Amino acid sequence: MIIGSNLAKIYGKGSVEVRALDGVDISIRKGEFVGITGASGSGKSTLLHLLGLLDRPTSGSLIIDGVEVASLNERQRTLFRLNRLGYVFQDYALVPELTAEENIYLPSKVRGMTVKECTRACRDILGLVGLKDRVSFLPGEMSGGEQQRVAIARALINNPAILLADEPCANLDTRNSTVILELIRKLNKELDQTVVMVSHEEWHQKYFDRVVVMQDGKIVSGGE
């Protein structure tokens, strides 16, 4: 599903060179729920950005779903993100002027669904994340936990091969964090969804199938 070999990401040049990732090898199987942990600056977010095609590696090879993604151009990368990846951000990142349903509607419509299909899919996915009664609520009218669930629904609407989550519980209290983690876990099991999640909370680890620990841009355990 995901095979990263000798991945490196270097910022700056010469004496100011920073090796955010330094020869990372990682492989993740389909249906796995992998957590990436590590101290701040260990490279866990950088790795997730590479896996989410938000950034390009300085060197190394990255194969996702059988495609060598490093060789894709910008438009192909956007299409790849649309069709095969779902991304959940730390701060929900919903469009404030769009209702819960409309936020989810956008990526499905771009993918070419009809309005009727989009509406049905949006309602189904909102039901799945437990927000059927929040369909026409604007983000500002929902709690942080509800907004994050809308963001997860948005990430899942196109039935992506991989769900990537960048500290999705960072802005939530423990109760809401538990709701989100259980939801992701449930989706992982029920939909056989591959999930890669960055987290620095130790108590989150009980939800993961495998924990990848990073330090100074390298994987120190769990990389397989």
Add this chain to the structure above:
Amino acid sequence: MLEEEQVAFFLASRLITRGNKGTLLLTIMIIAMVFVNLIFLPSIIAGIVVLFNQQNIDYSYGNLVIEPREDQLLITRVGELQQKINRVPGVVASTPRYSGAATIVSKGKSTTPLLIAINPDDEKQVLKIHTGIASGDYLNDGDTGQILIGTTLAGNKDQTVDRTPTLGGVDVGKTVEVTFRNGVTRQYRIKGIIASGQFSVDSSAFITRKELDSVLGTTDTANQILVRTQTTGKEEAMRITLMQYGIQEKIWTWQDKSADFLKSIVGSFDIINVISTIVSLVIAVVVIFIVIFINTVYRRKQIGILQAIGIDRSIIIKSYIFQALFIFASGTLAGCALLFVLLQYLTASPLVFPGGPVAPVLEPMLLFRAIASLFIVSLIAGFLPSWLTTREDLLSAIRG
């Protein structure tokens, strides 16, 4: 509509309807003002040009001007020629004139204006000078010993306010002394003062042809015959018709006669117009650009996230272009409404110019040009900021 455009339109419509209404209304009002500015001045200028044209027809030339043949100084057998002209279909009337310089003296003040000899009754059918009598009366066909003086020529008692040589404020009933080019000098009583608003008329003097014939000893001659036609705007065709009816004299249209004057006026106005148009369009570009730019900068993170979830940058750019076009369309509509009110008001209460009242003239081409230029400006102002923002590094944009 294509898939991408549908999504872009959807996104734009939601951002407009649920975004900041105050900013949106203000922007639309500014565009409406720019639109009015793009139309208003040129329509006033068009109104002035229409006024000048009409004044030239009504007070100076009629529709056509007939002048002596190539090798002749005067038109002879004028009566016969006038009858021939008046019989041509499409001709309303004609009036022969004999004009030349003469020296007029009043209380020691002397000037040499154009003195025009006319048949008053014929003139009334061709020109409207008789409607411009400010005081006294118009001439009658049989009048002798009487003269009409233009208000500019009559001048003011306080000559410091006169910008051209005048008679120092003569009035109806006073006597002036006229010396003709053959050396004959005669006394004339001022019968009326003309204030037509047309400089060439108001700085001239008029006597009857009968009076001039008695001075010069001429009969049935003129150096111009002015012709009024039924339709204005078809002078060129009427010129050809007159030629076909055997008129061998030179025939000019009023446009030929006033071409240089009009060209210089229209040329000057065009410069003002171009400057005003450029300024208006620059304001429109800057306003729409700033609004869209601030909007995109404010939504930089959101734009990055939309790209991150697989929305292509072309969709995002199109959504901002749609927003700019909405501002353009609403601004133009609001501008049209404002303009309609303004034009109604100015048509009811025209601006008073030295030549007469000027009502704005709205030409379809002018309207089209204003709409087209605002449309292009909106496209550019919508495209550029969103294109710049979506070109940014994705991670930097997401981090805000």
